[in-house]
Amino acid sequence: MPTTTEPVRFETKIAVLLRDDLLTWQRLNVTAFLVSGMGTAFPEVVGEPYADADDVPYLSMFRQPVLVFEGGKELIRAAHGRALGRGLPVAVFTSDLFATGNDRDNRAAVRAVPTAQLDLVGIGLHGPRNAVDKVLKGAIMHR
Incomplete structure (x- = not known):
């Protein structure tokens, strides 16, 4: 398999913005849920399957990094509005989803609340690097 030392630069960005007051388990859970559908919605972000030296196969993963950011409640609300305004x-993931246990109830919980009243604890984005950067303006990399 050929190797190269040239850096890989992606035209797009996968990013998650989390509310800064979440507990550790919540941050992990929300991140996993927010990126879970991106591979099916954007198959081009998924790389080839993996295999180790013994030819044991492993699942494909994203071919590019997932960048995780954090910010306050108002920053997430503003980023959400900017993303919608840009058509991204x-x-x-809303706070209501911590009390549900399945996809059907998750979708119903989101459906029950108008856009402006969603209690967002995280958003996930995929799009052109520049557009995602503008949406995330003011957010800091997750520590």
Whole structure:
């Protein structure tokens, strides 16, 4: 398999913005849920399957990094509005979803609340680097 030392630069960005007051388990859970659908919505972000030296196969993963950011409640609300205004596809996770246990109830919980009243604890984005950067203005990399 050929190797190269040239850096790989991606035209797009996968990013998650988390509310800065979440507990550790919540941050991990929300991040996993927010990126879970991106591979099916954007198959081009998924790389080839993996295999180790013994030819044991492993699942494909994203071919590019997932960048995780954090910010306050108002910053997430503003970023959500900017993403919608730019027509970027957005995944949302609201505080109501911590009390549900399945996809049907998750979708019903989001459906029950008008856009402006969603209690967002995280959003996931995929799009052109520049557009995602503008949406995330003011957010800091997750520590």
